Amino acid sequence: MFAADRITLLEWALLASLAAVVAALPSVLDLFDTVQLSVVLIFGLLALSLDLVWGLGGLMSFGQSALFGVGAYAYGVLAINSAFPIGALLAGISAAVLLAAVVGYVTFYGRVGSVYFAVITLTVTLILYQVTGHTAGPEYAIGKALIGGYNGMTNIPSLGFGLPGRAGNPLDPEPFFRVCGWALVGALTLCRVMAVSHFGRTLVAMRENERRVELTGYDTRWRKLAAFALSGALAGLAGGLFASWGNFVSPDVFSLPQSARVVIWVLVGGRGTLYGAPVGAIFLEYLTTNLGQAGARYTTFAMGLVLVAMVLLFPRGLVPTLIEWASRVATGRHRARS
Amino acid sequence: MPGHKPGASIGPPILETVGLFRRFGAIDAVAGVDFTLRPGELRCLIGPNGAGKSTFFRMLTAQMKPSAGRILFEGHDITGLPPHRVSRLGIGIKNQTPDLYDNLSAHENIWLSARFRHGPRLARSMTATVIEQFGLTEIATARVGKLSHGQRQWIEFGMVMALEPKLILLDEPTTGMNAEETDRTADLIRQAAARSAIIVVEHDMQFIRQIAELVTVFHQGRILAEGPMEEIQANPAVREVYLGRSYRA
Numbered sequence: 001m002f003a004a005d006r007i008t009l010l011e012w013a014l015l016a017s018l019a020a021v022v023a024a025l026p027s028v029l030d031l032f033d034t035v036q037l038s039v040v041l042i043f044g045l046l047a048l049s050l051d052l053v054w055g056l057g058g059l060m061s062f063g064q065s066a067l068f069g070v071g072a073y074a075y076g077v078l079a080i081n082s083a084f085p086i087g088a089l090l091a092g093i094s095a096a097v098l099l100a101a102v103v104g105y106v107t108f109y110g111r112v113g114s115v116y117f118a119v120i121t122l123t124v125t126l127i128l129y130q131v132t133g134h135t136a137g138p139e140y141a142i143g144k145a146l147i148g149g150y151n152g153m154t155n156i157p158s159l160g161f162g163l164p165g166r167a168g169n170p171l172d173p174e175p176f177f178r179v180c181g182w183a184l185v186g187a188l189t190l191c192r193v194m195a196v197s198h199f200g201r202t203l204v205a206m207r208e209n210e211r212r213v214e215l216t217g218y219d220t221r222w223r224k225l226a227a228f229a230l231s232g233a234l235a236g237l238a239g240g241l242f243a244s245w246g247n248f249v250s251p252d253v254f255s256l257p258q259s260a261r262v263v264i265w266v267l268v269g270g271r272g273t274l275y276g277a278p279v280g281a282i283f284l285e286y287l288t289t290n291l292g293q294a295g296a297r298y299t300t301f302a303m304g305l306v307l308v309a310m311v312l313l314f315p316r317g318l319v320p321t322l323i324e325w326a327s328r329v330a331t332g333r334h335r336a337r338s
Numbered sequence: 339m340p341g342h343k344p345g346a347s348i349g350p351p352i353l354e355t356v357g358l359f360r361r362f363g364a365i366d367a368v369a370g371v372d373f374t375l376r377p378g379e380l381r382c383l384i385g386p387n388g389a390g391k392s393t394f395f396r397m398l399t400a401q402m403k404p405s406a407g408r409i410l411f412e413g414h415d416i417t418g419l420p421p422h423r424v425s426r427l428g429i430g431i432k433n434q435t436p437d438l439y440d441n442l443s444a445h446e447n448i449w450l451s452a453r454f455r456h457g458p459r460l461a462r463s464m465t466a467t468v469i470e471q472f473g474l475t476e477i478a479t480a481r482v483g484k485l486s487h488g489q490r491q492w493i494e495f496g497m498v499m500a501l502e503p504k505l506i507l508l509d510e511p512t513t514g515m516n517a518e519e520t521d522r523t524a525d526l527i528r529q530a531a532a533r534s535a536i537i538v539v540e541h542d543m544q545f546i547r548q549i550a551e552l553v554t555v556f557h558q559g560r561i562l563a564e565g566p567m568e569e570i571q572a573n574p575a576v577r578e579v580y581l582g583r584s585y586r587a
Contacts (some may be wrong), residue, residue, distance in 0.1 A: 208439035217425035
């Protein structure tokens with residue numbers, strides 16, 4: 001179903017039906033689930049942004065939550081000051097792309113190894129945690145927006161489709177759910193189109209053997225930079241939506257557990273298929289929420305057990321393993337017929 | 339002489355090194371090499387272990403920077419250029435251990451080379467041609483990580499050929515091959531020599547006799563001798579440091 005060099009008709013049909021499911025779901029779900037699932041979809045988008053660089057390009061980034069957080073803070077500051085949430089969302093995307101471009105430029109053009117890329121991205125995240133944490137007090141304000149230190153930034157306006165100066169009504173939970181879902185499906189489509197393009201296939205080749213890609217004549221540096229910047233755009237978009245969803249953002253988005261969480265989503269969902277990362281995020285976050293509701297007092301412990309089971313049963317992640325089973329069944333049938 | 343082309347040894351050099359030098363600590367791995375290759379030439383570099391061939395090869399392919407000296411390709415100084423720039427000028431490189439995309443198919447491996455030089459349509463037909471020429475049809479869809487060492491060597495050679503390079507640099511292309519595979523590789527190299535200049539670094543004397551036109555002998559970081567194979571085999575200094583030893587063994 002997922003070819004490396006083209007998007008099959010079947011896959012287009014799958015993407016279209018995912019978009020349709022997103023459109024239909026809010027009428028089926030109750031309000032609480034709609035709101036809960038919206039943030040799960042946002043996390044799916046964040047997971048996708050990591051699989052784009054890590055799964056396709058082989059660049060292990062611990063900094064997706066930094067890009068996410070910068071997107072969220074930028075959205076918050078601009079939405080509070082401008083009453084133009086769409087502009088704020090675009091600003092959030094731009095801020096994350098800019099951060100990704102700066103970090104990417106320094107590491108890729110400085111030719112530091114891939115291990116250092118992981119370390120540098122993690123360091124940037126933790127620095128942002130410290131910096132945003134130490135901004136309590138009225139002197140740390142950008143326009144009308146108080147950064148708020150470890151308490152976070154509050155009263156962030158929800159997303160709405162107003163024009164500058166004439167803020168429209170904030171979106172209700174149902175349309176907001178659809179925006180999040182379509183953003184995820186749209187980003188997934190975009191990433192798949194990119195993955196099967198010449199650029200995407202070169203990116204995969206860089207994951208496999210960067211030296212051969214260079215010996216072929218491809219400049220790997222700007223390709224890594226472009227991939228990381230695109231990943232920044234997706235993470236920044238997710239961050240902006242997140243700030244709009246909760247009307248709140250705090251330095252916790254830059255914390256170590258949050259950074260690790262993104263990596264775990266992708267590991268559980270499976271690297272490299274692009275579909276796996278959102279599946280992992282949605283599966284784990286949905287599970288966490290429901291464990292919490294079921295009154296499990298040891299949610300973390302239960303999650304730990306789930307992770308151990310996942311690693312044992314699906315060492316390559318959910319989606320790649322399922323695809324392999326499906327293709328084994330398909331070829332088995334094929335053989336039986338012939 | 340097979341593969342010999344008229345005019346192969348006249349005209350300006352395609353590749354030239356001037357006083358090429360590389361030092362590791364107190365050891366001069368390559369100690370001032372002046373080397374010249376004419377367009378269309380097929381040259382073998384030989385020498386005992388530690389003679390500096392591999393270091394020389396790595397500098398030619400921009401995988402190592404010289405301590406001193408210059409490398410000229412078609413008259414342009416390419417010393418210190420990054421590997422992708424060197425490749426773009428028309429130099430195709432095959433290292434000793436195959437550099438492949440292990441989780442991708444043989445077809446995808448070769449396509450990524452063909453597509454670098456050509457648009458989508460030409461790249462597709464070029465990939466098909468190379469797969470046919472290198473006898474890879476049956477394994478075209480196989481994951482290259484699972485293939486044998488010999489097959490992997492040919493896939494990489496095919497990737498280099500798909501770039502249509504003016505100069506091909508091959509480091510020990512027959513390592514790990516049996517006699518039959520070695521013969522086939524010799525054929526492929528002779529075919530490639532019809533279009534490109536080639537430098538082969540090799541240990542296997544039998545193989546060198548099969549393909550060599552001119553041979554350059556390295557010893558202790560310098561060029562010890564240069565000439566046709568018969569002349570080199572008769573050269574007493576070469577016999578002493580290299581052939582002599584392996585003949586006695």
